[in-house]
Amino acid sequence: MKAADLFSLKGKVALVTGASSGLGQQFARALADNGAAVALVARRAERLETFKAELEKSGAKAVAIEADVTKRADMVAAFDKAEKALGPLTTLVNNAGVAQAALRATDVSEEEWRRVLSVDLDAVFYWSQEAARRMLAAGTKGAIVNIASVLGFGAHKGVAAYATAKAGVVQVTRALGLELAFKGVRVNAIAPGWFVTEINDAYLNGEAGVALKRSIPMGRFGQEGDLTGALLLLASDAGAYMTGTTIVVDGGQISALNG
Template sequence: MADNTDLFSLAGKRVLVTGASSGLGRHFARTLARAGAQVIVGARRVDRLEDLVADLNRDGSNAVAMALDVTSRASVIACLDDICRRFGGLDVVVNNAGVSDTKGVLEYTDEDWDAIVQTNLTGAWMVAQESARRMAERGGGSIVNVTSILATRLAGAVGPYCAAKAGLAHLTRSMALELARHRVRVNSLAPGYVMTEINQAFLQSDAGERLKRRIPAREFCQLDDLDGALLLLASDAGRAMTGSEIVVDNGHACSGL
């Protein structure tokens, strides 16, 4: 029988996490570092990542922060080239950077639309495409696109976000189809409503309580609930998975509410 003790280990893997300055990305970086990865965190302002990198390194990791604007291909290329030059390659990308807004469909402007779609879809595309090029040259890798249950279900006042995440979910499958021959896996992680510092006030409000009652488990996800799915997609435990989506939402997507 095979020894599965280290099945989810990321020891020796070089991992880039985008959008790591807060929320899910910050937590993902910590999870991946605990699994043994060499973690690189990217953001437009590196200073916003300094405390995260310091925390990870105090715990014995070897994390670094790099400047990265996912809406600029030049910035994406410069960041990835720097990673490959400094660390010899890139094994895993967690494509997490994203933004949103809350407005009625008649209130959104073209500028709102462009800002949301440029980051959540176009930016994710550029990071995935440029990462895949480098992974293919070095024998493979894993790309994890962070989507949302709103890629398949609806919520009011977040139309551009829903459109961008739906596009990213379908793009994930399309890229997986073409890149399998290069041993580059592309999967998506679709969280439901997850309690973070950013949304805690809303989720604990009366409106949040009403939302919670539409979730079959009657509770929001916690950040730790995403760890197993993330490590499965990032590690060799998921080596035969590509074009897959893992939904972590306490049953919300299947509720129909």
């Protein structure tokens, strides 16, 4: 089989959370460019509509859905709207996330802890759960791709809540992958290293970023397109025998830390 056919997403219907900016837009565009119809989900409706228009201009089929991933009613409505517009869901990319305020662990408030974990971990489980239920009910094989982080495998000072949430995403991926494998729903994750996006632009382009870049064997932060290969592998039939795993895409950072 040719690679173009193996990685093709023609006929697939994908839902991407956090699709109004950053990595979410990169993921949605990669899915659309390879044949998938895409439901774009985020809180910023105007941005979603603008991005939807861009995708449609390139020939893709897309729908914009305003939703807060932490609200159960929004979640159910988002899946309903996506399926009504595009058909039964086959692919979910749990990308929505928030950064943690840089605080010592002893200074993290209950509100900050819950804010980070509700978006970065709880929503990942609930949206995966809802997607799996719908895939099973429709009798379709599906793929769920969760977005973890290198901080799920090691921590830096000042990000206790975020690192804990992302470690949880890795474990949720394993647990769901195990439970859903025999039913034809694959659950995997991608753990990106440092990519400059809206939520970390000031941090990575400051003094902290200079030090971080020195710790990356490739000597640079991730660039647009660096996650596309991993995403297409996990979302397409190319990854048909993969489930419960997390692919690290970090320029060798974890290898250096564990070396």
